[in-house]
Amino acid sequence: MVIEDEELLLEAITKKLKLEGFEVVSCTQATQALEYLKTLQELPDVIWLDYYLPDMNGLEFMDKLRQVSDWSKIPVVVISNSASPQKVEAMLKWGASKYLLKAEHRLGDLVNIIKEFTKGGDNHDG
Amino acid sequence: MNQRNVRVIIRFTSMNQNNGNKELFLLDYITNFFFDFSSELYFILDENFRFKEVNKTFKTTLGYEEQELIGRDALNFIYPEDTLSFESLKKEVNTEDKNYKIRLLKKDGKVTWLEWKVKKEKELVLVSAKDFSSQKETEDELLLRNKELEQEKAKVDAMLINIGDGVIGINEGGEIAYVNPQAQMILGFTDQELLGKTLIHYLKLENEKGEEVPIGSIPIHAALLSKRKVIESRYSYIKKDGTKLPVAITATPVVLHDLVIGGVNVFRDITKEREVDRMKTEFISLASHQLRTPLSAMKWFSELLMDSKSNLTIEQIQLLENIYQSNERMIELVNALLNISRIESGRIIIEPVPTDLIELINQVILELQLKVKEKDIKLAVSAHELLPKINIDPKLIRHVYMNLLTNSIKYTQHGGEIIVIISRSGGEIISQVSDNGYGIPKSQQGQVFQKFFRADNILKVETDGTGLGLYLIKAIVDSSGGKIWFKSEEGQGSTFWFSLPIAGTPPKKGEVSIDT
Numbered sequence: 001m002v003i004e005d006e007e008l009l010l011e012a013i014t015k016k017l018k019l020e021g022f023e024v025v026s027c028t029q030a031t032q033a034l035e036y037l038k039t040l041q042e043l044p045d046v047i048w049l050d051y052y053l054p055d056m057n058g059l060e061f062m063d064k065l066r067q068v069s070d071w072s073k074i075p076v077v078v079i080s081n082s083a084s085p086q087k088v089e090a091m092l093k094w095g096a097s098k099y100l101l102k103a104e105h106r107l108g109d110l111v112n113i114i115k116e117f118t119k120g121g122d123n124h125d126g
Numbered sequence: 127m128n129q130r131n132v133r134v135i136i137r138f139t140s141m142n143q144n145n146g147n148k149e150l151f152l153l154d155y156i157t158n159f160f161f162d163f164s165s166e167l168y169f170i171l172d173e174n175f176r177f178k179e180v181n182k183t184f185k186t187t188l189g190y191e192e193q194e195l196i197g198r199d200a201l202n203f204i205y206p207e208d209t210l211s212f213e214s215l216k217k218e219v220n221t222e223d224k225n226y227k228i229r230l231l232k233k234d235g236k237v238t239w240l241e242w243k244v245k246k247e248k249e250l251v252l253v254s255a256k257d258f259s260s261q262k263e264t265e266d267e268l269l270l271r272n273k274e275l276e277q278e279k280a281k282v283d284a285m286l287i288n289i290g291d292g293v294i295g296i297n298e299g300g301e302i303a304y305v306n307p308q309a310q311m312i313l314g315f316t317d318q319e320l321l322g323k324t325l326i327h328y329l330k331l332e333n334e335k336g337e338e339v340p341i342g343s344i345p346i347h348a349a350l351l352s353k354r355k356v357i358e359s360r361y362s363y364i365k366k367d368g369t370k371l372p373v374a375i376t377a378t379p380v381v382l383h384d385l386v387i388g389g390v391n392v393f394r395d396i397t398k399e400r401e402v403d404r405m406k407t408e409f410i411s412l413a414s415h416q417l418r419t420p421l422s423a424m425k426w427f428s429e430l431l432m433d434s435k436s437n438l439t440i441e442q443i444q445l446l447e448n449i450y451q452s453n454e455r456m457i458e459l460v461n462a463l464l465n466i467s468r469i470e471s472g473r474i475i476i477e478p479v480p481t482d483l484i485e486l487i488n489q490v491i492l493e494l495q496l497k498v499k500e501k502d503i504k505l506a507v508s509a510h511e512l513l514p515k516i517n518i519d520p521k522l523i524r525h526v527y528m529n530l531l532t533n534s535i536k537y538t539q540h541g542g543e544i545i546v547i548i549s550r551s552g553g554e555i556i557s558q559v560s561d562n563g564y565g566i567p568k569s570q571q572g573q574v575f576q577k578f579f580r581a582d583n584i585l586k587v588e589t590d591g592t593g594l595g596l597y598l599i600k601a602i603v604d605s606s607g608g609k610i611w612f613k614s615e616e617g618q619g620s621t622f623w624f625s626l627p628i629a630g631t632p633p634k635k636g637e638v639s640i641d642t
Contacts, residue, residue, distance in 0.1 A: 006419050012426040019433070081418040085475060085639050102422040103457045107429050 001025040001044035003033045003061075004079075005053050009102075013048065016107045017114070030056045034064055037071055044074060045118040049096075051080035051087065058087075062094040075117040079110060167240065171251040175200045175216060178250065187257055189233035205229035205237050219246045292373075294391040296325050296346065303388065312373075312395055314366035325391065330364040345377035346391045353379050353386060359396060372400045410467050417460045424453045455590060462594040465640050466577070469601045475636035476522065476605065480515040483523070483548055483555060483626075490527045491546075494535060502541045509548040516555060517630025518606055525640055526599040526610075530559040530622050533595065537584050538563030538619070554608070554625040562619035571614060575600045583616060599624075602640075606631040 002017070004010040005028050017024045025044060027033040030053045037043065047065075051058040058078055065071045075097040080087075088099045097117060100110065161168055161181050167188075168181040177195040185192065188203075195203075204212045208228045215226050226242040239262040240255040286293055292309030296302055302325050305317040313329065320328065326347050331339040339361055341347055349356040359374035373393040380388040428450045432443065468474055487507060491498075498505050534544045538561045547558040566574060566581050573579045578593040603610040607627045614620035 006423070008423040009419065009426065012423065012430060015430060016426070016433075081422070082414045103418045103425065103460075107426040108433075 001027065001033060001036070001046075002048040003027045003030060003053065004048070004050045005029065006050075009050075012107060013110075016111055020111050020115070022114075022118075029054055030061045030064075033061075037068075043070060046114055047074055047076045048114060049076050049078050051078055051082070051091070058091055058096070059094060062091065062096065066095060077114060077117065079105075167253075167255040167257060169253050169255070171200055171253065173249045173251075175251065184255075187232075187238060188230060194233075203230050205231055215242070215244060219244055219251055291392050291394045294320070294325060294329075294393075295388060296391065297388045298386060300324050300326060300346075300350075300389075302328070309393075312365075312371065312393070313363060319366075331361045332364060332370060334360055345375045346389050349377035349379045350386050350389050353381055355379075363393070372396050374399075410464060414460070414464050418457070421453060421457050421460065425450070425457070428453065455592075459592050459594075462592045462598065465598055466594060466601075468640070469598065469605065473636045474522075474605065474634070475639050476519045476631055476634035478517040478519050478631045478633050481518050481520045481523070482515050483513060483557065484509045486520055486524055487527050487546060487548065487557070490524060490531060493528075494531055497532075497535050498544075501535060501538070503535060503538060503544055504542075505544045505546070507546045507548075509546075510550055513548060513550060513555060514628065516626060516628055518626055519631060521640060522602045522606060523626070526602055526624060527557070527559075529595045529599045530624075533622075534559055534561040534563065534620075536588055536591070537561070542619075550628070551625075553628050555628060556623055556625050558621060558623045560619065560621040565616040565618050565620050566612075566614040567616045571612075574612065575610075605634075 002010060002013050002024060004013060004026075007028065010026050010028060014024050014026050025033075025036055025040070027036060033047075049058060049061065053061070056064075058080070062076065065074070065076070072095065076095065078091050078096045078099045079102055080099070081102050083099055083101050091099055098113065100113070164181065165183060167184040169177060169184050170179040172178045176197055176199050180192065180195055185195075201209070201212060205228070211226055211228050215224070215228070218224055223243075223245050226244065227239070228242055229237045229239055232238055237259075238257055239259040241258055243254045243256075245252045286304075286306045289306065289308060292312045293304070293306040294302055294309050295304035302320045302323050305315075305320045310316055310320075326341060326344050331344055333339050333343075345356040345358045345361075356377045357375070358377075361375065362370040362372045365371050372395070374396045375391065375393045378390045378392070379386050380390060428446055431438075432446055432450070438446070484507070491505065491507065531544070531546070538544065543562050545558075545560045547556075547560075549556050549558075564583055564587065567583055570579075570581050574581075575596050577597045579597070580591055580593040584591075600610050603624045603626075607630075608625045610622065610624040612620060612622040
C-alpha cells in the first residue's frame with residue numbers, strides 16, 4: 001500500500017512497484033488508506049507512507065493504525081521530503097520501521113528497501 | 127551677665143568698690159582662666175566698635191597678633207557680605223541682647239563662620255562667638271551632594287521611565303522596590319499592585335512547554351544566587367489578564383562590597399521575534415517540501431525511463447542521463463541552501479558524542495571509494511595512534527571531511543595524490559587534507575569561504591559545484607569551537623586544515639540537523 005498525496009510521485013512509485021512485481025494499492029489520502037484497510041481481503045505486507053498528507057500527518061496515521069491490533073503489525077516505511085530529527089524520532093517511536101528522504105534515493109533503491117519488508121516480495125507476482 | 131565675659135568689667139569696677147580684696151582676686155583669677163582657655167572666641171569692643179581685648183582662641187582662630195587688632199575698627203575684619211548684619215548689630219546692641227551670624231576675615235584671607243552672642247555693658251560691647259566653619263563646610267558639602275544626587279536621580283528616573291524595556295528592581299529580600307511604567311504596561315499590573323510583593327512568587331513565569339518555571343531556574347533568583355548576570359529568552363510572563371507574554375529577561379544582581387543588596391530584572395516583549403522565528407522555521411520546512419517534490423518526481427521519472435533502455439537510442443539514453451545529472455545537481459543545491467539557512471538561523475542541533483575521528487574519516491573514504499578509483503587517485507591516511515576520542519557531533523564533522531575530500535577528488539587531475547593527516551597539537555586535534563590538484567589562484571584566496579564562491583581556474587575544468595560547500599563547513603567548524611584555514615598554490619595543490627578542541631564541543635539544543 002502506497003500513501004502519497006502527490007499524484008505524479010504516486011504514479012512513479014506505483015509504476016515502479018508494479019514493474020517489480022508488486023500488487024499495489026495507491027492512496028492519496030490517509031483516510032482513504034484506512035478505509036481500504038477495513039475492506040481489503042488481505043492486509044498489505046508493507047505501507048509506504050508520506051509524512052505530510054492533506055488530511056492528517058504521519059503521527060496521526062500511526063496512531064490510527066495502532067488502534068487495530070492487526071494493522072499495527074504492518075511494517076510502515078516513511079518516505080518524506082523533510083525529516084527533522086524530532087519527526088524521525090517520533091515516528092520511529094510510534095512504530096515506523098524506517099524513515100527515508102525522498103530526493104536522496106533512487107526509486108530502485110527505495111523499492112529494494114520495501115522488498116526487505118515483504119514476505120519474499122518475489123512471490124507477489126501480479 | 128555671663129561670668130566668663132566680665133574680666134575687664136570686673137577689673138574696672140573693682141577699683142571703685144570696697145569689697146574684700148581676697149574675694150576679688152579669686153574672681154579675677156577664675157574669669158581670666160575662662161577668658162583665656164575657652165574654646166569659644168571672646169572679644170570686647172569699645173563704644174566705637176574697636177577691638178579692646180581678644181582671647182587666645184580668637185587670635186589662634188583668625189591668625190592675628192594682638193597688636194594687629196587692638197584699637198582697630200572691627201568693621202575692617204568683617205566679611206564684606208556681612209557688613210549689613212554688623213551695622214544692624216551696632217544699632218540693636220543698645221536695646222537688646224541678640225545672636226548674629228557674622229563672618230570674620232582671617233589673616234590668610236579665608237573666612238571664619240561665627241555665631242555672635244552680644245551684650246552691651248556700659249560703654250563696652252562683649253562678644254562671645256562660636257566658630258562653626260567646619261560645621262558650615264559639612265553642611266554646604268551635604269547640600270551640594272544632595273543637589274548632585276537629586277540631579278543624578280532625575281537622570282536615572284528619566285531613563286527608567288522612558289526606556290522601552292520593563293524594569294523591576296528588588297531589594298535584598300526579593301521584594302519589588304521599583305517598577306518602571308513600561309513594566310506596568312507590559313504586564314498589566316500597576317506599581318501599587320507590585321511594590322512590596324516578592325517578585326519570584328508574584329509574577330508567574332512559564333517555560334516553552336507551558337509549565338511553571340521552578341524557582342531555581344527563575345533568572346533573578348539564579349542571578350542573585352550566583353552573583354552573575356543571567357539572560358533568558360525562552361520564558362513567558364503571565365500577565366494580569368492571564369495571557370502569556372514571551373519575554374527576553376536580563377537579571378542582574380546588585381552587589382556592594384561582595385554582598386548582594388538587591389537585583390534588577392529587565393525584560394522585553396519578544397512576541398514578534400518568536401513569531402518571525404516560527405515563520406522562518408516554517409518557511410524552511412515548507413521550502414524543503416515544496417522544492418523537493420518536483421525534484422523527486424523528475425528523478426524518479428527519468429529513472430523509470432532509463433529502466434526501459436531497450437526502447438531508447440544511445441543518444442536518447444545520453445540525453446536522459448544529462449537530465450538526471452542536472453536534476454541531481456538541483457537536489458544538491460537545494461540541500462546546500464537548506465543547510466545554510468539552517469546553520470545561519472542558529473537552530474542547528476549539536477549533539478556531541480565521543481567520536482573516533484579516524485574511524486569517521488575512514489567511513490567517509492569508503493563512501494568515496496568509487497570516485498577515487500575512477501580518477502585513479504592515490505589516497506593515504508596518516509593518523510597519530512593514540513588520538514583520544516573527542517566529544518563532537520559526528521554528523522556535522524562527517525560533513526566537513528566529506529566536503530574537503532570531495533573537493534580534493536574533484537579538483538585534482540587523474541592520477542593525483544591526496545593525503546589526510548590527523549594529529550594532536552596542544553589542546554586541539556588538527557585534521558589536514560592535502561592534494562596536488564589545481565590549487566586556488568592567489569588573487570582569489572580571500573574569497574574561498576564566501577557564499578557561492580568558485581575559483582576561476584576550476585570553473586573551466588569542473589562545472590559541477592554550488593560554491594556553498596566551504597562556506598557551510600566553515601560555519602560547522604566555527605560552531606564546533608574549531609578553526610579552519612588553508613594554503614594553496616595554483617597548479618601545485620591545496621592543503622586545508624581544521625582544528626577541533628580536545629575538550630569537545632558543548633551540546634546545543636536546536637530544532638534542525640544537517641541533511642534532513
